[in-house]
Amino acid sequence: MTKTAIVTGASAGIGRAVSLALLEKGYKVVLxxxxxxxxxxxxxxxxxxxxxxxxxxxxxxxxxxxxxxxxETETRFGRLDLLFNNAGIGAPPVTVDALSLDDxxxxxxxxxxxxxxxxxxxxSLMRRQSPRGGRIINNGSISAQxxxxxxxxxxxxxxxxxxxxxxxxxxGRPYDxxxxxxxxxNAATPMTEVMQKGVPQANLEIKPEPVMDVENVASAIVYMDxxxxxxxxxxxxxxxxxxxxxGRG
Numbered sequence: 627m628t629k630t631a632i633v634t635g636a637s638a639g640i641g642r643a644v645s646l647a648l649l650e651k652g653y654k655v656v657l658x659x660x661x662x663x664x665x666x667x668x669x670x671x672x673x674x675x676x677x678x679x680x681x682x683x684x685x686x687x688x689x690x691x692x693x694x695x696x697x698e699t700e701t702r703f704g705r706l707d708l709l710f711n712n713a714g715i716g717a718p719p720v721t722v723d724a725l726s727l728d729d730x731x732x733x734x735x736x737x738x739x740x741x742x743x744x745x746x747x748x749x750s751l752m753r754r755q756s757p758r759g760g761r762i763i764n765n766g767s768i769s770a771q772x773x774x775x776x777x778x779x780x781x782x783x784x785x786x787x788x789x790x791x792x793x794x795x796x797x798g799r800p801y802d803x804x805x806x807x808x809x810x811x812n813a814a815t816p817m818t819e820v821m822q823k824g825v826p827q828a829n830l831e832i833k834p835e836p837v838m839d840v841e842n843v844a845s846a847i848v849y850m851d852x853x854x855x856x857x858x859x860x861x862x863x864x865x866x867x868x869x870x871x872x873g874r875g
Contacts, residue, residue: 629851630654630703632695634686634744635713637664639815640765640843642671644710647844649675656699658684659713686713686740696747705755708851709748711741712765714783716817719776719826733779738786745794745805752803759802759855763847764791768811768863768871775826788861795860804858806850811865813840827870838866 631648635641637659648655649672657665657679665681672679682698685691699706714737717729745762752760769777770784787807794805812821814837824832843864850859865871 628652628654629707630656630699630705631708631710631851632656632658632699632706632744632748633710633712634658634684634740635765636668636681637661638668639817640810640813640840641710641712642668643840643844644712644847645679646672646675647841647848648708649679651848652678653708654678654703655680656695656703657681658686658695660685686744687735689743692740692743692747695744696751700751705760706748706751707760709744709760709762710765710847711744711762713737713740713744714765714767714780717777717779721776722778725778730779733783737780737783738790741787742790745790749794749798749801749803752798753801759804761851761855761858762794762798762803762805763850764794764805764807766791766807766809766861768809768865770807770809771863772871775828775830791861795858802855804853804855806859807861808843808846808850809861809863809865810843811863811871812837812869813843813864813866814838815840833870835870836866836868838864 631653633645636645636657659665662683669676669679682695684695717733766787767784769781770788773781791807821835824834846864
């Protein structure tokens with residue numbers, strides 16, 4: 627059976643790399659993101675596999691938009707086997723007292739609420755489809771484990787994602803729904819270009835950091851979903867080997 631996946635944040639970076647890797651493996655992939663133009667760019671990059679790709683402009687902060695995404699997926703492909711809950715944003719690198727409430731709410735609405743809306747819709751479809759079940763993989767980030775300076779909104783939402791992952795994993799057991807989380811450190815994407823120029827360290831020194839090829843993340847997602855539903859990678863950390871994290875250096 628050909629698997630069907632939804633990838634949020636599929637217009638660039640990690641989401642684009644994962645989408646292309648899944649298409650290469652023969653999946654049907656629904657590309658979700660805010661920009662129709664960028665989603666079409668992702669689809670075109672798939673080459674001959676693009677016929678198995680469906681681009682659906684989606685705002686994950688809008689429950690109605692998310693519901694429309696899952697309705698279109700079911701209508702087009704009949705089922706859902708994998709949700710990669712990837713869409714996320716950062717916030718200005720400032721102390722909490724300098725952070726605007728708008729920036730806080732934007733991070734919470736995208737990184738946490740958006741992930742919940744998508745997981746909720748995926749859970750509903752997976753438990754009633756036949757054969758039932760599927761897999762949800764949440765993008766947690768290294769920040770789900772350890773914060774960077776000036777990252778309260780991003781870190782708080784990513785810590786919350788870890789709790790969501792555990793609850794989905796537990797609640798999904800009776801319905802053959804597996805949920806795991808990938809925590810990514812310094813994958814080379816447009817969002818992490820600043821890493822190579824210099825970012826604040828724990829002592830507030832500004833230093834460049836090593837990055838890794840984003841294809842490592844794509845390979846990890848493919849592996850996580852290659853397991854049968856009676857097995858699950860609960861948490862996986864994929865990071866640039868030499869980035870400051872283990873031992874704080």
